[in-house]
Amino acid sequence: MRRIALIFATIAVAMLSTASAPFQLNRIHHPKIGVNLNREISNALSDIPELGGMDRKVRAFMDRWALQGACLAVVRNDSLVFAKGYGWADREKEIRMEPNMLMRVASVSKLITAVGIMNLVDRGYISLQDKVFGEEGLLVGPLYDRTVGNSDYSAITVEHLLRHQGGFANDPMFEPKMVRSFLGVQGSLTADDYIRYELAHRLRYCPGTVNRYSNFGYLLLSRIIESVMEEDYESFIDRNILEPLGIMDMHIAQNLYMDRYPGEVRYYSHDVSRNSYGDNDITILSGAGAWCCSIVELAKLVAAIDGRPEVEDIISPESVALMTAYDDPAMFALGWNDTNPQVGWTRTGTFTGTSALIKYFPDGECWIFITNTSTWKGPQLASYTGEMFRQCRELYSSRLPRRNLFYY
Secondary structure, eight states: OHHHHHHHHHHHHHTTOOOOSOOOOOOOOOTTTTSOHHHHOOGGGGOOGGGHHHHHHHHHHHHHTTOSEEEEEEEETTEEEEEEEEEEEETTTTEEOOTTSBEEOGGGHHHHHHHHHHHHHHTTSOOTTOBSSSTTSSSOSGGGGGGTTOTTGGGOBHHHHHTTOSOOSOOGGGOHHHHHHHHTOOSOOOHHHHHHHHHTSOOSSOTTSOOOOOHHHHHHHHHHHHHHHTSOHHHHHIIIIIGGGTOOOOEEOOSSGGGOOTTBOOOEESOTTSOTTTSSOTGGGGGGTOEEEOHHHHHHHHHTSSSOSSSOOSSOHHHHHHHHOOOOTTSOOSSSSBOOTTTOEEEEEEETTEEEEEEEOTTSEEEEEEESEEOTTGGGHHHHHHHHHHHHHHHHGGGSOSOOGGGO
């Protein structure tokens, strides 16, 4: 049934297109497309008296969960209508949060990686059914040699990785002690170490049969981009996805406070025993969870992958349809967590010091919330954030201004 649904979705969008050549972005040279949004946006632009009640709701939500700082953005029909920061970007330095400040977005990074993969599909470099491992696989070389001749590993496809259906025994990306012990490695680990560790184990499930969330699978997708294009993952995303959209300040996050980017916030945890810096190697997560950006540039990216015409999409209509196709409620979408057309598209991200939620509603509104504080609820905070969205939409959606801050 899933295959049939995807086939019909692809046919439907293909009927809207007369071109059969690989998709290329026909850039609209809007006079502000090259402007750094982070230099244009400030809280003052969304200090609107009619929305004072919404501000109070956001602040009450932050108080309830002891969030030091957060940003909220609302996009309606591809127009950024609201963007505001609340609380502290850096409490110790008494720096207030603004919507142009950079924050880690954790697993929201997977959406960015999926867009990069679909860019390769659009351009004919790969297909979703390409094998990842084996003699004909996309990942070859000494690091992957143990998968050659292994029928289980050679069955894994690109689509399996995107949908968290690789069948891996473990998800080792947040288990450095376990990986060091197994490999006998002292000190810092590399991405190759995590790959070497996981490939030393048999698969737990037959690829494509079980949905099991896997950061490791998205690390492999990052490696596929590098292998196919012979280019660093971050550089590829910058050059092919972000720069064409005028997004200039997205980066792979660094691990330590001293290495933060200009305009990046400080991160906090509810648990004083957990260190938001150094407990996890954020950089090594790559396309699984390492991106850092402002809420307004993240909003611009979402507007460019939603199939609406107001902001020209960076991927083809066929790829938008594939990423958002919905058939099995138990199955992950491509990059998104869920794409139920009745409730909208959802993408979450959480680890120590960070929580993020993108909710794209069926009526064309997209609400995005990012905080620099993790809570004891962990990933479950997203459900409470979604309830805040519901209440704010019900009370204040009609009061949001008609404008587009993307081109302010």
